[in-house]
Amino acid sequence: MSYVWIIIGFTLLIKGADILVDGASSLARKWKVSDLVVGLTVVAFGTSTPELAVNVLSALKGTTDIAVGNILGSNIANILLILGISSAITPLAVSKGTVWKEIPLSLLAIVLLAIMANDQVIDRAQDSALTRTDGLVLLSFFIIFLYYSFSIAQQIDGMSQHVPAQTAGMLQAGSMVVFGLLGLTLGGKLIVDGAVSAAQALNVSTTLIALTVVAVGTSLPELATSVMAALKKNPEIAVGNIVGSNIFNIFFVLGITSVIKPIPFPHAVNFDIGVAVLASLLLFLFMFTGGKRKLDRWEGVVFCLCYVGYIVILLIRK
Secondary structure (H helix, E strand, C coil): CHHHHHHHHHHHHHHHHHHHHHHHHHHHHHCCCCHHHHHHHHHHHHHHHHHHHHHHHHHHHCCHHHHHHHHHHHHHHHHHHHHHHHHHHCCEECCHHHHHHHHHHHHHHHHHHHHHCCHHHHCCCCCCEECHHHHHHHHHHHHHHHHHHHHHHHHCCCHHHHCCCCCCCHHHHHHHHHHHHHHHHHHHHHHHHHHHHHHHHHCCCHHHHHHHHHHHHHCHHHHHHHHHHHHCCCHHHHHHHHHHHHHHHHHHHHHHHHHHCCEECCHHHHHHHHHHHHHHHHHHHHCCCCCCCEECHHHHHHHHHHHHHHHHHHHHHC
16 A cells, blocks of 8 residues: 555645646736746746655654655656656757756755765764754755856746746636645655655665655656657756756755754765766766767666666665
């Protein structure tokens, strides 16, 4: 039954995020907010609300290992699996700003997390944890990232295509936002409870379930957005969605989660942090091989193979 609850939870989570985005986009249009702003706020936040819902609920329930595994697993899956699939569909050429600013910023985010999560190594502390102070620092970086996003958004083609076109009345839009939030809350709770039960049934750690099943499930909105953008020949959206999501996950989602409740970081998680760092570094390096600032199909295949290798290692070390 654990798997049934997880599947139901994912269904509610993804559908809740979709309804929330549609409702919030309609409200924003009623208030004369431009598609550009909607795309950078409502839609961008919407693709990461599943991670946020799962993390907040896991923090409140005290299962912070799910919060850690969800974010690290999502960031790894975003690059190795989702960008791998997207670039295998069609080569993804991106702008100079994405290569020299956004991708390095996503690398900085995971390196900063590695530093904050290693109090035992750096300060000889008894335990390592992401404290409330660390969370406030991450949220400060997120504000800087938002400012940067608005400054370069005018240069991105195809942004309006990823903003819901349908508009609703104020009452309907408000109801959609409420039902979307309820779907996120209930779906997140079912996933957290199901992940704990599945881990107990399989005699594995909840971190393993979070790094794999939960992480991939909460990354489904990013998968849909990037694959559709690749099919529509909007490579800037396909890559920017993933890089932005990774930055969002660390600076905002982990920031909010650690402010709610400090997150312990076991030493074993350093392996997954290292994989996330290597994935970001590999993405940066691949932009300089072959074509100029482009992910080729063979590089997408390499990403996918790396993800398979990572999952195999997780299962071996369970």
